[in-house]
Amino acid sequence: MFTETATRPDTTQIIPPRSGAAFTLNAGQTLTVIDPEGGQVADLLAIARADTREMLSSGRTLDYAETIYLSTAHKLYSNRSNVLLEIIEDTVGRHDFLLTPCSEATFRLCYDNEPPHRGCHGNLHAALAPWGIAEDAIPVAFNCFMNVPVDGATGRFKVLPPLSKAGDFIRFRAATDLIIALTACSAPASNGGSFKPIHYRVEG
Numbered sequence: 001m002f003t004e005t006a007t008r009p010d011t012t013q014i015i016p017p018r019s020g021a022a023f024t025l026n027a028g029q030t031l032t033v034i035d036p037e038g039g040q041v042a043d044l045l046a047i048a049r050a051d052t053r054e055m056l057s058s059g060r061t062l063d064y065a066e067t068i069y070l071s072t073a074h075k076l077y078s079n080r081s082n083v084l085l086e087i088i089e090d091t092v093g094r095h096d097f098l099l100t101p102c103s104e105a106t107f108r109l110c111y112d113n114e115p116p117h118r119g120c121h122g123n124l125h126a127a128l129a130p131w132g133i134a135e136d137a138i139p140v141a142f143n144c145f146m147n148v149p150v151d152g153a154t155g156r157f158k159v160l161p162p163l164s165k166a167g168d169f170i171r172f173r174a175a176t177d178l179i180i181a182l183t184a185c186s187a188p189a190s191n192g193g194s195f196k197p198i199h200y201r202v203e204g
Helices: 058-063 104-110 119-131
Strands: 002-004 012-015 020-025 030-035 042-048 075-077 084-090 143-146 166-173 178-183 199-201
Touching: 012 020, 020 084, 020 119, 020 199, 030 042, 042 119, 075 178, 104 119, 119 178, 178 199
Parallel strands: 002 020
Antiparallel strands: 012 199, 020 178, 030 166, 030 199, 042 143, 042 178, 075 084, 084 166
């Protein structure tokens, strides 16, 4: 399930559980991603409207930030090393930019007792279809509220329930005109075994 949203500024939009949405965000506008009930991950992609081959890059962002834990004042870079988004406010402080969006393969390979689901990858692809974004072009998303601690000695990581509580949010400012795709994550491990909505608001 997905929605292509004609987002009205200053209006809170709802993404139902295990679904996604896509919308435009203009340079200078802010996007607030809200966890209304707590404990729910939202996968976020940003794509340059001027050339949709330019999109969010985990590798370049983490390289330039020199940390895997991104929060207020960090910038999210594109595959061309341009700033797409800046985090301007964050009430949680723990998000993930390492793990790829969950997909049909995730459910097939990682979950023995879960019914098949196209996951966030499928929801992102469906939401971005009006802009002609190919499925294989979808990169690692910025996983708002996802809690992936990494052991400093071994490098092993765990996917634990989000630290976000009801009403927590992360706010971004767009550095250029963007297409945004956003999901309410579908993976049980990422969300503590339950699925809840994600809210968002565009302002400016």
